[in-house]
Amino acid sequence: MRKCSRVVLCSAGDSPGFNNSIIEQEAFELSKLFATLGPLQAKYFDFDLEGKKIFCAQMEAFVEKLQVFTTRYRLMDDPTAKEYIRRLDAMMLEAGTNSNNAMENMRQVIARMQEDISNQEKLGANYQRPHFGPASIFRPEFSELCQRDPEVQAAMADPLIMKAVQDVVANPANVTRYADNPRISKFFQKVIDPRWLGQEGS
Numbered sequence: 351m352r353k354c355s356r357v358v359l360c361s362a363g364d365s366p367g368f369n370n371s372i373i374e375q376e377a378f379e380l381s382k383l384f385a386t387l388g389p390l391q392a393k394y395f396d397f398d399l400e401g402k403k404i405f406c407a408q409m410e411a412f413v414e415k416l417q418v419f420t421t422r423y424r425l426m427d428d429p430t431a432k433e434y435i436r437r438l439d440a441m442m443l444e445a446g447t448n449s450n451n452a453m454e455n456m457r458q459v460i461a462r463m464q465e466d467i468s469n470q471e472k473l474g475a476n477y478q479r480p481h482f483g484p485a486s487i488f489r490p491e492f493s494e495l496c497q498r499d500p501e502v503q504a505a506m507a508d509p510l511i512m513k514a515v516q517d518v519v520a521n522p523a524n525v526t527r528y529a530d531n532p533r534i535s536k537f538f539q540k541v542i543d544p545r546w547l548g549q550e551g552s
Contacts, residue, residue: 387405387408389497389506412456487518489540489542501540518542
C-alpha cells in the first residue's frame with residue numbers, strides 16, 4: 351500500500367498510476383535548495399567573481415525548477431499535487447505575494463547579479479562593490495547564524511519575516527518600519543548590523 355505524506359491527506363485510490371512520492375521528493379529538493387540559497391544571497395557581494403557566477407547560475411536553476419514544478423502540478427488532476435500547490439499559494443499569500451510574483455522578483459534579483467558580474471568583468475581592478483548590497487546590512491557572522499542558530503533558522507522559514515528582510519535589503523532605511531513588531535524586531539536584532547538599527551556601540 352502506498353504511504354501518504356504526513357502533511358497531505360490522501361488515499362491509495364486517489365491517483366491511480368501516479369506515485370505521490372515523486373511530488374514529495376521534488377518539493378523536498380526545492381525546499382532544500384531554497385534553504386541553501388536563501389542565506390547565501392545575503393553574502394553575494396562577499397563572493398569573488400567566480401563565486402558570484404556559480405551562485406547566479408544556481409539561482410537561475412532554482413527559478414526554472416520552481417517554474418516547472420508549479421506549472422506541471424497546477425495542470426495535474428492529482429490530489430497530492432493540488433495540495434502541494436495549495437500550500438505553496440497559501441504560503442505566498444501570507445507573505446503578501448504569489449508564486450508568479452515571487453519568481454519574477456527572483457528573476458529581477460538574478461538580472462541585477464548578472465549586471466554586477468558584467469560590471470566586475472569590465473572594470474577589473476577598478477570594480478567597486480555597490481554601497482547598498484544585500485550583505486551590507488547584516489552582521490559578519492550572519493552565515494554562521496543561519497547554519498547554527500535554531501531561532502534564526504526558524505525565522506528564515508517564516509514568510510512574514512522574509513518579506514520584511516526583502517523590504518530592508520531593498521532599502522535599509524525601512525528597518526524602522528518593524529521596530530514595533532516583536533517577532534521581526536527580535537530577528538533583526540540578531541542578524542542586522544547594529545549600525546543600521548541605530549546601535550553603533552552594540
